[in-house]
Amino acid sequence: MPAAQIEMREVGLSYFTPKQETEALRDVSLSVRAGEFISIVGPSGCGKSTLLSLISGMLKPTKGKVLIDGQEVAGTSPKVGYMLQHDHLFEWRDVHSNLLVGAEIRRMDRKKAERKASELMERYGLGGFARHSPSQLSGGMRQRVALIRTLVAEPDILLLDEPFSALDFQTRLSLADEVHRIIREQGKTAVLVTHDIPEAISMADRVMVMSKRPSTISSVYEIRLEDEGGAAGKDGRSGGGSAAMTPMRKREVGRFQTYFNDIWKELEAHVVSAG
Ligand SMILES: Nc1ncnc2c1ncn2[C@@H]1O[C@H](COP(=O)(O)OP(=O)(O)OP(=O)(O)O)[C@@H](O)[C@H]1O
Ligand SMILES: [Mg+2]
Numbered sequence: 411m412p413a414a415q416i417e418m419r420e421v422g423l424s425y426f427t428p429k430q431e432t433e434a435l436r437d438v439s440l441s442v443r444a445g446e447f448i449s450i451v452g453p454s455g456c457g458k459s460t461l462l463s464l465i466s467g468m469l470k471p472t473k474g475k476v477l478i479d480g481q482e483v484a485g486t487s488p489k490v491g492y493m494l495q496h497d498h499l500f501e502w503r504d505v506h507s508n509l510l511v512g513a514e515i516r517r518m519d520r521k522k523a524e525r526k527a528s529e530l531m532e533r534y535g536l537g538g539f540a541r542h543s544p545s546q547l548s549g550g551m552r553q554r555v556a557l558i559r560t561l562v563a564e565p566d567i568l569l570l571d572e573p574f575s576a577l578d579f580q581t582r583l584s585l586a587d588e589v590h591r592i593i594r595e596q597g598k599t600a601v602l603v604t605h606d607i608p609e610a611i612s613m614a615d616r617v618m619v620m621s622k623r624p625s626t627i628s629s630v631y632e633i634r635l636e637d638e639g640g641a642a643g644k645d646g647r648s649g650g651g652s653a654a655m656t657p658m659r660k661r662e663v664g665r666f667q668t669y670f671n672d673i674w675k676e677l678e679a680h681v682v683s684a685g
Pocket of ligand 1: 425426427432434452453454455456457458459460461623
């Protein structure tokens with residue numbers, strides 16, 4: 411079995427303010443293989459963003475350990491890229507220049523970063539937009555720029571914190587397909603946090619459900635949607651396993667609804683027991 415790329419061992423995280431202690435995470439253990447796509451769902455405020463901050467090294471666990479490639483995380487690392495709900499593009503820079511921001515922070519070789527930015531722009535449909543300003547782009551395109559900006563810095567791991575939640579339904583469906591394809595093609599390991607259960611199921615190899623605070627991982631669903639006859643999809647293509655199917659096609663597989671029901675019930679039980 412391949413070694414884990416991301417590992418959390420009995421991790422706890424408490425926030426301390428002068429007035430109170432908030433125990434966000436308690437005893438979280440997980441292991442993510444290189445190239446795997448994980449989704450995380452859980453009640454609002456349970457600690458999903460906190461978990462990503464721990465993997466990124468922006469937060470240090472109060473208890474336990476976080477490891478990347480077997481090394482304990484100590485601060486942020488170029489191995490990890492972060493994509494957020496809001497794209498944080500700079501309006502005074504054009505698209506091409508925005509794509510270089512992460513590389514500048516990482517002090518990557520400028521020429522190499524420019525080459526990588528141009529290659530990714532061409533490949534992922536932004537070729538004609540290099541000199542546009544972010545305000546001239548649609549919300550979906552802006553998020554694509556944000557993803558490509560993260561990729562220019564060549565991380566092995568992508569952390570995605572509700573990257574589609576500010577978009578309309580139609581855009582988020584098609585962008586999910588695209589982001590899924592880009593991440594698979596680039597062979598990245600991904601951890602996606604989302605409130606949207608169908609999105610979580612359709613994008614990931616495994617869905618992890620978190621409980622209410624102090625939160626832990628209450629269960630893990632291995633997503634297997636390629637097994638059914640219907641998985642070949644309307645275009646007649648088949649094979650390649652679940653990872654090779656687009657999120658849109660996975661939504662059409664019968665078992666999709668079963669996963670949805672199971673996860674929804676589990677989340678509802680957490681919310682009810684919280685209230
Ligand atoms: N910097 C901080 N200081 C104190 N408490 C914090 C801080 N950041 C988060 N918290 C608390 O920790 C808990 C977990 O927060 P977190 O943002 O990780 O949850 P979340 O699952 O991402 O929530 P949401 O679904 O709303 O995005 C919450 O109760 C939150 O109020
Ligand atoms: Mg959050």
